[in-house]
Every structure is written in C-alpha cells, then in structure tokens.
Amino acid sequence: MRNLMLLVEYDGTDYQGFQWQMGRPTIQGELEKALEAVTGQRTRVIGAGRTDAGVHARGQVVSCRSGMALSPDQLRSALNARLPKDIAVKAISPAAEGFHARFAAKSREYRYTIWNSSVRSPLAWRYAFHFSKPLEAEAMHTACCSLIGTHDFASFGSRLWERGTTQRTVYRAECWREGDFVYVEVEANAFLAQMMRGVVGTLIWVGEGRLRPEDFQHILEARDRRLARNLAPPQGLCLTRIVY
Amino acid sequence: MRNLMLLVEYDGTDYQGFQWQMGRPTIQGELEKALEAVTGQRTRVIGAGRTDAGVHARGQVVSCRSGMALSPDQLRSALNARLPKDIAVKAISPAAEGFHARFAAKSREYRYTIWNSSVRSPLAWRYAFHFSKPLEAEAMHTACCSLIGTHDFASFGSRLWERGTTQRTVYRAECWREGDFVYVEVEANAFLAQMMRGVVGTLIWVGEGRLRPEDFQHILEARDRRLARNLAPPQGLCLTRIVY
Numbered sequence: 001m002r003n004l005m006l007l008v009e010y011d012g013t014d015y016q017g018f019q020w021q022m023g024r025p026t027i028q029g030e031l032e033k034a035l036e037a038v039t040g041q042r043t044r045v046i047g048a049g050r051t052d053a054g055v056h057a058r059g060q061v062v063s064c065r066s067g068m069a070l071s072p073d074q075l076r077s078a079l080n081a082r083l084p085k086d087i088a089v090k091a092i093s094p095a096a097e098g099f100h101a102r103f104a105a106k107s108r109e110y111r112y113t114i115w116n117s118s119v120r121s122p123l124a125w126r127y128a129f130h131f132s133k134p135l136e137a138e139a140m141h142t143a144c145c146s147l148i149g150t151h152d153f154a155s156f157g158s159r160l161w162e163r164g165t166t167q168r169t170v171y172r173a174e175c176w177r178e179g180d181f182v183y184v185e186v187e188a189n190a191f192l193a194q195m196m197r198g199v200v201g202t203l204i205w206v207g208e209g210r211l212r213p214e215d216f217q218h219i220l221e222a223r224d225r226r227l228a229r230n231l232a233p234p235q236g237l238c239l240t241r242i243v244y
Numbered sequence: 245m246r247n248l249m250l251l252v253e254y255d256g257t258d259y260q261g262f263q264w265q266m267g268r269p270t271i272q273g274e275l276e277k278a279l280e281a282v283t284g285q286r287t288r289v290i291g292a293g294r295t296d297a298g299v300h301a302r303g304q305v306v307s308c309r310s311g312m313a314l315s316p317d318q319l320r321s322a323l324n325a326r327l328p329k330d331i332a333v334k335a336i337s338p339a340a341e342g343f344h345a346r347f348a349a350k351s352r353e354y355r356y357t358i359w360n361s362s363v364r365s366p367l368a369w370r371y372a373f374h375f376s377k378p379l380e381a382e383a384m385h386t387a388c389c390s391l392i393g394t395h396d397f398a399s400f401g402s403r404l405w406e407r408g409t410t411q412r413t414v415y416r417a418e419c420w421r422e423g424d425f426v427y428v429e430v431e432a433n434a435f436l437a438q439m440m441r442g443v444v445g446t447l448i449w450v451g452e453g454r455l456r457p458e459d460f461q462h463i464l465e466a467r468d469r470r471l472a473r474n475l476a477p478p479q480g481l482c483l484t485r486i487v488y
Contacts, residue, residue: 009365009366009367010366010367011366011367056367058367076363080363080364085364085366085369086366086369087366088363088364088365088366089363090363091363119320119324119332119333119334119335120324120329120332121253121332122253122254122255122329122330122331122332123253123254123255123300123302123371123482125329125330126370127367238367
C-alpha cells in the first residue's frame with residue numbers, strides 16, 4: 001500500500017459539498033467512486049478542507065492509500081477519464097507514510113469573488129456573488145486586516161465538532177477591487193465551519209457603509225454569532241491553496 | 245416608436261446560437277420573449293453578430309424598436325428580471341432613427357480561449373477549449389498575422405447567403421499565452437460563418453507543429469475550405485466587442 005497526495009479542482013455548483021453523504025452528490029463520493037472503479041478497491045479519501053455545498057476548489061488536496069501498480073500519472077489519467085467534467089485530479093504525487101491531508105496542512109487559503117455591478121453577469125454568476133450596490137473595497141480591506149493574528153472567531157463560524165475550539169490563526173487577509181470584481185482572500189491555519197462566508201457577509205456590510213471598519217473589529221471581539229448573521233452565498237467561494 | 249440599442253452578455257452553453265429557430269432555445273428567442281412580456285408588443289431584435297450554438301458573448305449589440313414609455317434603465321431592469329440567468333442586458337441606450345445593429349457595425353471582435361494543459365480544468369471548461377498537447381503560441385501568432393488586411397477568406401468559413409462575397413477585412417489578429425491559457429483575438433469588419441473557429445482550428449495545427457506559419461498563409465491564399473477542416477469547438481469562442 002502506498003500513500004498518495006492528490007491535487008483536486010472542482011466546480012461545486014452541482015454538489016452537496018466535499019464530505020460524503022448517503023445518496024447525495026459530493027466531491028468525496030465522486031472521488032471514491034472513481035478510485036474504486038480504477039483500482040478495484042474501496043478507497044477512503046481525506047480532504048484538507050471540507051468545502052460547503054456550492055463552494056469551488058482550485059487547490060483542494062486529498063490523501064488516500066492505494067495498492068495499485070499504476071504510476072501516479074497513469075492513475076491521474078485513469079481517474080480523470082472516470083470523473084465527471086466538473087471534477088478533475090490535477091496532479092498526484094507519492095506522500096510520506098502517515099501523511100494526512102487534513103492534519104498535516106499548515107494553512108489553507110480561500111478566495112471570495114463578488115461581482116459588484118448594477119447588472120448581473122451571465123458569464124460570472126457560477127463563480128461570483130452578484131452584489132449590485134457599490135462596495136467600498138478600501139473600507140473592507142481596513143476591516144479585514146483586524147482578522148490577522150490568533151483570535152477566537154466564534155462570531156464568524158461554528159466549531160466543527162462539539163468540544164472543538166473556535167480559536168484560529170489568520171496569517172493574511174486582503175480585500176481589493178479589479179474593475180467590477182471585488183476579491184477577499186484569507187489565509188489561516190484552519191477555518192471554522194462557514195467562517196469565510198460569515199467574514200465576507202459582514203465585510204459586505206462594511207463595504208455598503210452599514211458598518212464602519214471598527215464595528216467589524218468589535219463584532220470579531222464580541223465572539224457572538226448573532227452579530228454576524230449575514231452569510232455570503234457559496235458560489236463566490238473557492239478553496240485556492242493548501243500549504244504543507 | 246423609439247429605436248434602441250442593447251448591449252447583451254450571454255453564456256451560450258445551453259442555446260442553439262443567437263438566431264431564432266422554431267421551438268429551440270436561442271438568444272434572439274429569449275430576448276424577444278422578454279421584450280414581449282415587458283412591453284406587451286411583439287418586438288423583433290436584430291443582432292450585430294450571429295453567434296453559433298454554444299458560443300458566448302460579452303459585447304453583443306442588438307437593436308430593436310419599442311413604443312414603451314419606460315426609461316432605458318427601467319426597461320433594462322424589467323428585461324433582466326425576466327431573462328434567464330445566462331442572458332443579461334448590460335445597458336440600453338436610445339439609438340438614431342434607422343440604426344441597425346448589423347448593418348451599422350464598423351467591426352466585430354472575437355476572442356477564442358484555449359486551456360492548454362495536460363489536465364482538463366473543471367473551472368474553465370464552459371469558456372475554454374481544452375487542448376492537452378503543448379501549443380507554440382509564438383508560431384500561432386506569426387501565422388495569424390497573415391490574416392490582417394483584405395482577403396478572400398473562403399478557406400476558413402462559408403458565405404452567409406448564396407450570393408454573398410467571402411471577402412472580409414481583418415484589422416487586428418493576435419495570439420498569446422497567459423499561463424495555461426492561449427488566446428486568439430481577431431477584429432474584422434465582418435466574419436464569415438464559422439470563420440473564427442476555422443481560423444483557430446488551423447492555428448492549433450500550427451501550434452502543435454503539424455503546419456508551419458507559412459503553410460497557414462498558403463491555406464488562406466488557396467481559398468479552399470477543404471484545406472482548413474479543423475473547426476475549433478464553440479465553447480472557447482466569445483463575441484467581445486462591436487464597434488460603430
């Protein structure tokens with residue numbers, strides 16, 4: 001048995017998220033189905049990030065164990081031939097014994113894309129959230145800088161299991177405009193469930209002028225989920241990179 | 245009755261092209277249905293470019309006549325509320341009496357996008373043609389420069405009506421690489437049916453090394469459709485701009 005590391009890209013529009021669910025289309029389910037078809041063995045995959053329903057990934061990493069004799073490149077081609085067109089394995093490399101895609105990850109990077117124009121865009125709606133009122137990206141950037149560092153992010157997301165902590169460390173947080181697009185990018189050691197969407201939803205209130213950047217920081221410090229209930233929709237979110 | 249000019253964007257994936265066809269989904273059909281629902285009048289729209297099935301547009305222009313009292317912005321909002329999410333009217337402006345979106349156009353610009361990587365991309369497949377063998381974009385650029393000027397383009401496309409000419413004038417033709425994407429952009433006074441896809445299909449042969457740039461020029465000069473039978477698929481093509 002070998003341990004493998006797979007770099008995976010997907011369009012999450014038609015999936016119920018990464019994690020396997022009985023009878024529903026998920027990224028994990030499709031990857032495991034393709035692995036079983038190619039290798040003849042039931043194979044469990046572990047993803048570095050558990051993306052929600054409708055969220056995309058350009059840099060998801062999964063690990064799995066396989067007894068196959070195929071080279072990584074042959075296995076990649078065989079998997080891509082079986083996977084639906086909205087999921088692809090971009091690269092496969094051998095991983096050290098005991099490598100675990102989730103526990104070994106040093107950080108994750110997510111990018112959120114907002115299409116900020118009075119008119120919706122038929123060419124952007126799958127990968128961007130359309131928000132028609134003008135957003136002040138500089139105020140959003142000022143606000144999101146207060147995320148940097150080690151904080152209790154309870155205002156912006158939920159713990160993943162009952163006894164987990166809501167403390168995380170954000171290494172980088174940026175917001176900027178390029179034409180009609182506004183981007184929010186955050187790199188952290190790990191994310192709470194729905195944390196990125198909670199952050200962006202509240203940043204949008206700052207961008208509209210409904211909150212000041214200081215209010216954003218107060219919401220963070222309050223550690224109260226009820227203060228940040230504007231959850232940005234999933235289609236703007238993309239898991240862009242995992243660092244090991 | 246007023247004459248109007250509409251700037252239209254669409255994702256052509258699920259349509260049988262711009263032009264109206266009985267009982268099939270087309271861009272023209274959807275625009276006319278929305279106009280009739282909003283204005284209560286049957287309205288004929290004229291498009292500047294007749295895009296093929298599966299081809300996208302970021303800058304299609306259509307003209308129509310309307311007796312509505314709504315302001316252009318109100319009409320735009322009402323149309324966008326009715327149109328499917330893969331079609332939108334980006335702007336409406338009053339046009340001079342007698343303005344005709346097709347006849348008045350001085351030039352059209354198309355862009356073709358190739359995803360040139362050994363692995364397909366789930367986030368790019370709707371708007372790019374996946375070509376896995378490495379392409380030499382510089383050779384493709386050298387070849388496509390021979391399109392510039394007034395030529396008989398019979399090798400690359402068909403006349404739109406029986407007595408039409410196959411002579412067109414290309415003002416600009418460029419090919420370049422950005423990472424794993426290769427782009428081909430051509431601006432011409434007008435295009436023959438399937439001309440852009442015929443040009444790109446033959447340029448791909450140059451990029452692969454199956455043809456030299458000089459061979460591309462000989463194919464153009466031969467005015468023989470049988471020499472350029474590699475038609476690039478529609479999903480990579482986008483009508484980007486109409487100049488008046």
